[in-house]
Amino acid sequence: MTETSTLRVTEKFLSIQGESTHAGRLCYFIRLSGCNLRCRYCDTLYAQSFTSGSEETITSLVAGARASGVNLVEITGGEPLAQGPAAAQLCRELLAAGFEVLVETNGSADIGILPPGTIRILDCKTPSSGEAEQMNFDNYEQLTPRDEIKFVLSNRQDYDYARDIIRRYRLEEKTPHLIFSPVWPALPPRQLAAWLIADRPPVRMQLQLHKYIWGPEQQGV
Numbered sequence: 001m002t003e004t005s006t007l008r009v010t011e012k013f014l015s016i017q018g019e020s021t022h023a024g025r026l027c028y029f030i031r032l033s034g035c036n037l038r039c040r041y042c043d044t045l046y047a048q049s050f051t052s053g054s055e056e057t058i059t060s061l062v063a064g065a066r067a068s069g070v071n072l073v074e075i076t077g078g079e080p081l082a083q084g085p086a087a088a089q090l091c092r093e094l095l096a097a098g099f100e101v102l103v104e105t106n107g108s109a110d111i112g113i114l115p116p117g118t119i120r121i122l123d124c125k126t127p128s129s130g131e132a133e134q135m136n137f138d139n140y141e142q143l144t145p146r147d148e149i150k151f152v153l154s155n156r157q158d159y160d161y162a163r164d165i166i167r168r169y170r171l172e173e174k175t176p177h178l179i180f181s182p183v184w185p186a187l188p189p190r191q192l193a194a195w196l197i198a199d200r201p202p203v204r205m206q207l208q209l210h211k212y213i214w215g216p217e218q219q220g221v
């Protein structure tokens, strides 16, 4: 694997981080192409295909991040780990260049391929996604307190499932960053807030900031 290795990229852009505990920070996004899952509520359908976008070298991707003028980079998708060791190499090069690196992954692939220092934001797919069976729960043995787990919730069944996963894998002992995010517009934020106030689970609620700023259909933000 060399700096001239390539990755398939759907889009790159500078925006406001809309999710995770880094929400609100300026962030340079690299959206890799292709996903192995087909979640029912997917909001990045245009990145699902492994033939979308174009091939780019790791060198040019790091140069693009440098030109953005911000220090926080998120590699997302699609599913970034579906592109294998080249995605890990991109993280390595970005970390070596001094960036703070987030990887948002759908939770189905082994996060162990990512270099130390990468902040891993794992989805835990819930029943309404149709992909809950695809989760790699072995990943939870590798979590550090800097990593984050995001549960996207459409309804009460998802909510109860997420709480059960947290209990079963003792996730609150592994990371303080457990995020419950309602699907836009299926689960009204007020409803989720009411459940959280009643039950007091060890999570933080999060709304997708970018959808409030630019609207739910906008790409490249």
Ligand code: SF4
Residues within 6 Å of the ligand: 035, 036, 037, 038, 039, 041, 042, 043, 044, 045, 048, 077, 078, 079, 106
């Ligand atoms: S994992 Fe993400 S990109 Fe893949 S289908 Fe699900 S929501 Fe879409």
